[in-house]
Amino acid sequence: MAVGDVTMPLMHVVKGVKIGSTEAHVRYPNRRDLVIFEFAEGSHVAGVFTQNAFCAAPVRISKTHLLEKNARYLVINTGNANAGTGTLGLQNAQKICEALAGIAGVVTQEILPFSTGVIGEQLPVDRIIAGLKPAFDSLQADAWSDAAKGIMTTDTTPKGASEQFELDGVTYTMTGISKGAGMIRPNMATMLSFVATDAPIARDLVQKLLKDAANQSFNRITIDGDTSTNDSCIFAATGQAGGQEIQSADDARYVIVAEVLTRVMKRLAQLIVRDGEGATKFITVTVEGGQNTDECCEVAYSIAHSPLVKTAIFASDPNWGRILCAIGYAKIQDLDVEKVQVWLDEVQLCKDGGAAADYTEEAGARVMQQSEMTIRVDLGRGTAKDTVYTCDLSYDYVKINADYRS
Template identity: 60%
Template structure:
């Protein structure tokens, strides 16, 4: 079960210039939606970030090459097979899917970007994907965001959707996005897969800058198990349908409200991934303040968030807070004065000036640890920088899910 508020928005705004479809191609399992196609208006700007894993999947390599050559018009996404660790054969299969879709819709193959997610190291059933394209193309529609969110799921227990509408000086803008991810989550750029679109008119270079910056505040601040996927990709699309006025710099009066709305959508999608972490029972925010730099705050936050001992203590609702101190201590902060460090769990101060807080009780600690949503606040007391990482606990079910993943 996912943790906390994971509800699909009551209103999912269609984005003018985007159509989506979902179909069951039988890539791995029968009678399960596993193929999604997204059509992008010809006038749109598109930005992309991809995994930094050296063993990146074949579709990621093809995507990078295509994106460098032409503006994307179509995205094609399959689940059930990652097409990673598949060598030259995997590249041929990814290219064949792009060519097949391009032929059906009358565009150049390099305007099609492929995405895959699922089992690593097995040949992709590209014939099944290609056979499913007719159904996918014929069912393209503007209101299929939720269906697409379901179509890109693997071990996800919920569809992940976020949507917002904002008005800026008389212009209405809409932002809608979907993502997937539950395990193998320690993005080193984005999430497993994420797709966000807006009808704003944003210049391509600026859109890429916005995606990179927003990604650092959202998908690059989550971890379930510390594993960076071979297939991580995130796409941000601006169709330009809402207003003819091009937003081409941060000084444009519409830039900041749009940046904030996009950030809200990205953070929501990122948090949904953690809330749906494989076997998760707790949603944990690790907030680090008082650092000299953002980098050292992030290093401390990730040390705590990645620690199996910390994560299992949260699963057990056991206020074994010494594990948190140990993780802070090995995070690599130079010249850390441990006698200045304070740590709180929600409203309960557990460590003050490097040792147990004078009014701390085990009962108070265990009470906080039993809650489904917990904030660990670590104050390093050495500067003005801060950062936040979102994570979850590590449960029996995580082991079970991943032990049985290929069955």
């Protein structure tokens, strides 16, 4: 069960975006597993992708196609990641793009393919190609919720976020979906997210907006140097709601769009953590007082990745020694441990590197029993700050990942 409120909001339609889907039987019968996005001509589309050396065939093709042409269609299958599949995997992804290009009447480079699911098996390419026509024929504006369901793997809940905002009297929409999976070390979850707005934004700004927002959202849970073979996030601006194109990051409207996009992507990223495999708790790890954000991130990830911290939280055990230990091995140069403070929500666990004098196990346990909590660390050596999001490590994590292929 996901942690906290994960209900789908009202998914506002984005002008210039249509979505179709079908049951292509990629891996399991009776489930929506093939989704197509169509972006209106003139849309600007940007992507950020996994850094994994073994990036999957669809990732390699999407990156190439994005460089060559502006994307008009996304084609996404679940059930099979088409990763570790060699030359045949590339050919299969290419075939699917060609087939959809034929149906849609565009060139192959205008199609971006995405896959998620089991690694190391070849795609059932005939079944996917057979599903393209029914999915294409179902294209409609109001289908974001269907798309959210159609990209799930071990997710227990579809994930969506949607906002409307106003620029110079015009109302615009920002809507997106995401899917995730294993969260013990977020780097191995396969994360996909697709976000679109009907605001008019210049092409190069779309890439910048996406990169900056990803750095505050998905890159704080998963898309960073350590990623799965398939992680991808796409942002499209169709410009179909009218208004003057935003052409500069100094434009006041740019700042508003950036805020909305970051908020939507943070929500989509946090939903992945809330639905982490076996997760029972949602944990925000904030590290402040660093010399720079890099070292804040190092410490935050060190805590967020620690199986000993995560099992202690699962057990509602305020074992702050494990948190100190994780801070200690984050390899921060010349860390003065006697300046380190640690809080669990408002309860100070550690003061000046040791137990806080007024700390009691009861106070710590009270916070630990909550389903959401913040671990806050002050390194006492600067003004930089950063935050990552994670979940606990439960019996069910092992069960889900030990059983995944069976």
